[in-house]
Amino acid sequence: MNEEFSKSSRQVVMPGELLEGEKLKAGAGTYVSDGNIYSAIMGFKTVKSNYVNVVPLSGRYIPNVGDNVIGIVEDVGPSNWLIEINSPYPAPLHVNEVPWRVEFGDTSRYMRIGDALLVKILMVDETMKVQVTMKEQGLRKLQGGEIVEIAPHKVPRVIGKSGSMIQLIKGYTNCRVFVGQNGRIWLDGETENIGYAYHAIKMIDEAAHSSGLTDRVKAYLESVAQPVQESE
Amino acid sequence: MSGMTTDIELVNKDGIRIDGRTAEDMRPLKIEAGVLNNADGSAYLEWGKNKVLCAVYGPRECHPRHMQNPTKAIVQCKYNMLSFSVSDRKRPGPDRRSIEISKIISEALEYVIFTENYPRASIDVYIEVLQANAGTRCAGLTAASVALADAGIPMRDLVPAVAIGKADGHIVLDLNKEEDNFGNADLPIAMIPRTGEILLMQMDGHMTMDEFNTALEYGKKACEKVYEIQKDALKRKYSIQSEDAEEPEAAVYEEPSEEGDE
Numbered sequence: 001m002n003e004e005f006s007k008s009s010r011q012v013v014m015p016g017e018l019l020e021g022e023k024l025k026a027g028a029g030t031y032v033s034d035g036n037i038y039s040a041i042m043g044f045k046t047v048k049s050n051y052v053n054v055v056p057l058s059g060r061y062i063p064n065v066g067d068n069v070i071g072i073v074e075d076v077g078p079s080n081w082l083i084e085i086n087s088p089y090p091a092p093l094h095v096n097e098v099p100w101r102v103e104f105g106d107t108s109r110y111m112r113i114g115d116a117l118l119v120k121i122l123m124v125d126e127t128m129k130v131q132v133t134m135k136e137q138g139l140r141k142l143q144g145g146e147i148v149e150i151a152p153h154k155v156p157r158v159i160g161k162s163g164s165m166i167q168l169i170k171g172y173t174n175c176r177v178f179v180g181q182n183g184r185i186w187l188d189g190e191t192e193n194i195g196y197a198y199h200a201i202k203m204i205d206e207a208a209h210s211s212g213l214t215d216r217v218k219a220y221l222e223s224v225a226q227p228v229q230e231s232e
Numbered sequence: 233m234s235g236m237t238t239d240i241e242l243v244n245k246d247g248i249r250i251d252g253r254t255a256e257d258m259r260p261l262k263i264e265a266g267v268l269n270n271a272d273g274s275a276y277l278e279w280g281k282n283k284v285l286c287a288v289y290g291p292r293e294c295h296p297r298h299m300q301n302p303t304k305a306i307v308q309c310k311y312n313m314l315s316f317s318v319s320d321r322k323r324p325g326p327d328r329r330s331i332e333i334s335k336i337i338s339e340a341l342e343y344v345i346f347t348e349n350y351p352r353a354s355i356d357v358y359i360e361v362l363q364a365n366a367g368t369r370c371a372g373l374t375a376a377s378v379a380l381a382d383a384g385i386p387m388r389d390l391v392p393a394v395a396i397g398k399a400d401g402h403i404v405l406d407l408n409k410e411e412d413n414f415g416n417a418d419l420p421i422a423m424i425p426r427t428g429e430i431l432l433m434q435m436d437g438h439m440t441m442d443e444f445n446t447a448l449e450y451g452k453k454a455c456e457k458v459y460e461i462q463k464d465a466l467k468r469k470y471s472i473q474s475e476d477a478e479e480p481e482a483a484v485y486e487e488p489s490e491e492g493d494e
Contacts, residue, residue, distance in 0.1 A: 012470050014463045015344075015381050016389030016426060031346070031388065040346060040386035042466055057470060058273065059384025060291060062350075088291040088353040127302050127351045153384070209470075 013039040029054030061087045061152035061182040063130045070180035073115045078105045086182040091130040098134045116142040145188030150205040152183035157208045172221035173197040238414040242399040258406045263465035265382045273383025277375040281365035286375035287358045288383040294354035305350035309338035309357040317364045333369045340431035346386040366412035367395045392458035393422035396447040405450045423455045
């Protein structure tokens with residue numbers, strides 16, 4: 001079994017399943033009823049610093065403050081853009097939250113419907129009203145390249161333990177890669193290399209919860225591309 | 233139950249029913265989770281001669297906007313019988329019966345889903361009955377709750393459902409079509425086995441209080457069985473996934489050549 005997962009017991013639990021353990025507190029993906037902790041979703045039971053969590057096996061992306069995501073302009077208003085971030089909730093991007101000085105009504109000169117952006121979730125309130133920002137280092141409009149979509153809960157596997165998987169892909173394909181927390185991945189580089197990186201990511205998407213994934217992705221990349229000396 | 237009479241002996245003197253079951257036997261139930269790629273979650277169910285396909289989308293943005301609830305998600309269920317699901321062609325489209333079933337199923341599901349996690353969103357459940365042989369609302373609800381779990385939607389528990397009825401004066405579990413048509417009563421229920429909470433209950437026909445209590449007892453036991461099959465279907469889907477992933481690298485090495493041809 002892959003060491004990334006062997007540390008935690010990988011028990012699959014179902015909604016309504018009792019999560020037993022001494023002095024545990026209810027974490028993410030759980031609920032409390034009559035003093036007992038039950039799982040709310042299908043996923044892996046994990047215990048981390050006295051909290052019992054259930055890591056989901058599926059599900060939509062739900063915005064969280066501070067997440068970097070890749071959004072697509074869905075609509076343009078006189079003082080904002082509406083960004084689709086692959087979640088149930090659309091996210092407005094106000095002109096004050098972009099790095100340019102935009103006159104009222106001049107929004108479409110900067111970004112149009114269909115443009116892809118790198119944005120950060122600025123705010124999520126209790127009614128799930130989301131706001132995003134582009135006013136931070138590294139956030140920008142994405143030009144060129146390709147976007148791959150994967151299941152949002154598999155994003156951690158694409159990144160790998162302390163970025164190992166993503167470094168592997170970058171190192172072999174010499175692509176610029178940006179992974180959004182919402183399951184969108186932007187790739188830019190030579191056409192052929194994008195193809196290899198795309199394929200590697202699809203491999204991870206299909207076999208996210210299997211062991212030895214890093215080795216297999218590495219074997220694939222070795223078979224198609226040479227490692228680049230100076231990786232990003 | 234529908235007032236029709238027949239000379240078929242629904243339950244014989246040994247207590248055996250026309251399909252060979254005893255009063256407390258359920259028809260064979262088979263569930264498969266995650267059968268559709270484009271839906272967020274899905275399930276296919278075969279229960280005796282019933283065949284039901286269920287797909288779940290969401291939580292997603294709710295349209296039309298006026299149906300949004302600012303405090304919680306809404307659960308929209310559409311139960312539909314395909315035109316070839318019954319022996320006489322069923323006229324396609326919603327009718328009084330399917331609108332009612334859609335409503336009761338979405339209300340049962342709404343009770344278990346943590347809808348407050350997703351304000352203003354909508355969770356859409358589509359139940360398509362491919363083949364019907366009595367008890368499709370229970371089959372639909374059973375499949376829908378598996379599909380919801382497959383979609384990763386947080387909920388209190390899975391919802392098993394089963395119908396109990398009365399045929400030839402005997403209380404029998406999980407009515408088939410003949411027993412439903414010519415029997416004396418039909419009582420579909422959905423129950424969370426852990427808490428005993430009843431999420432759906434309808435009754436058609438007549439039962440005495442004693443008969444009703446017996447029926448409820450049968451239903452409770454059957455729901456526990458259905459619940460285990462639901463859990464097993466979800467666990468099996470996951471284990472198949474990881475088995476596929478464990479397969480030798482052959483599949484991985486073939487694909488680069490395809491890509492090289494492009």
